[in-house]
Amino acid sequence: MPDFLQRRRLARILDRSADRLSDVQKPEKGWIATMRLALGMSAEQVAKRKGVSRNAVYQAERSELDGAVSLKQMEKTARAMGGRFVYAFVPDAPIEQLKYQQALHRAHTMAGQHPEFASWPAGEQQDWIDDTAAQQLHDMPSDFWDTE
Known part of the structure; x- marks a missing residue:
């Protein structure tokens, strides 16, 4: 799997192509x-x-x-x-946006696996979702793109 900088370069290639071919x-x-x-x-x-x-x-x-x-x-x-x-x-959105959407999806899925999550105050829930999505983007675990 490519490293972080190589993924960024590849993302720029795709994003530029999408701009030209939209x-x-x-x-x-x-x-x-x-x-x-x-x-x-x-x-x-x-x-x-x-x-x-x-x-x-x-x-x-x-x-x-x-x-x-x-x-x-x-x-x-x-x-x-x-x-x-x-x-x-041609990606449907910028690569970073596609990755962020997946990270958010994963964070929401993970939140659903915590029985006490629903009882937290809305602000804490949002913070947890934001932090978990950011962590997912940072770590890019090997199952990041797996479907449930």
Whole structure:
């Protein structure tokens, strides 16, 4: 498992990618067909550049829409049309926020395991949740992301 600083560097990479890609939406016809049509290329022209049959290009377009196209096929098809295929994970929120949400979830779960927790004053309950979440973030135990 990466150390703290390496995790922070990796988080920055993902957060920056998310910022740049936040508005990207898959076109209705898929990336292959959209690029091909925007260029004014026929499926046969793409096929010749890619070294496959015209039907293989149409099949790739259908497979992409079905979510069954391979990354390698997307890369080769993009290159055949003078582009490049970009593959990325885009987090729904900044990485630190995702980690904090998980730490809070774990703290609330842990609070539920203390029978006396419900009888504490609200301020003490909140302090305990905050402290436990902070401790979880600091320690990052090996089961941090396990689901109950």
